Amino acid sequence: xxxxxxxxxxxxxxxxxxxxxxxxxxxxxxxxxxxxxxxxxxxxxxxxxxxxxxxxxxxxxxxxxxxxxxxxxxxxxxxxxxxxxxxxxxxxxxxxxxxxxxxxxxxxxxxxxxxxxxxxxxxxxxxxxxxxxxxxxxxxxxxxxxxxxxxxxxxxxxxxxxxxxxxxxxxxxxxxxx
Numbered sequence: 001x002x003x004x005x006x007x008x009x010x011x012x013x014x015x016x017x018x019x020x021x022x023x024x025x026x027x028x029x030x031x032x033x034x035x036x037x038x039x040x041x042x043x044x045x046x047x048x049x050x051x052x053x054x055x056x057x058x059x060x061x062x063x064x065x066x067x068x069x070x071x072x073x074x075x076x077x078x079x080x081x082x083x084x085x086x087x088x089x090x091x092x093x094x095x096x097x098x099x100x101x102x103x104x105x106x107x108x109x110x111x112x113x114x115x116x117x118x119x120x121x122x123x124x125x126x127x128x129x130x131x132x133x134x135x136x137x138x139x140x141x142x143x144x145x146x147x148x149x150x151x152x153x154x155x156x157x158x159x160x161x162x163x164x165x166x167x168x169x170x171x172x173x174x175x176x177x178x
Contacts, residue, residue, distance in 0.1 A: 037103040068147040131167035
């Protein structure tokens with residue numbers, strides 16, 4: 001747990017800063033004409049970005065173990081920059097991270113999981129954790145992002161997928177396997 005509230009924002013931004021600085025220009029295609037966040041467009045923009053830039057960015061990341069997290073946070077910092085916030089709930093040692101993107105009146109929750117060699121698919125645990133997180137926030141939808149860090153995988157552009165899922169609580173989830 002990060003003790004000082006100012007460090008709660010400074011530390012993740014500092015970790016993702018180099019990654020964020022190297023991002024290409026991103027046109028905010030995820031906004032509706034009224035300026036509100038469109039989660040479906042955001043999903044499409046992230047997947048297109050990840051397929052095109054994920055592999056090189058992961059290879060240049062200074063912290064290999066959390067590289068996918070840094071890439072996604074850098075992308076999301078660009079999304080909310082000046083118009084929203086990112087709230088993070090760190091659970092060190094649990095293999096997960098909760099994240100809430102606030103953009104104007106819109107809120108979008110995510111659960112991040114990592115799939116490593118020798119471990120089972122984290123989908124079930126991720127859906128359970130995200131269901132609890134969404135219930136606590138009073139939201140009916142969210143994203144479960146599974147970073148597949150197993151060895152000998154095809155390139156990112158070939159293995160990146162999304163699929164709908166429903167939690168035990170009946171909430172609609174988009175599962176991203178990246």
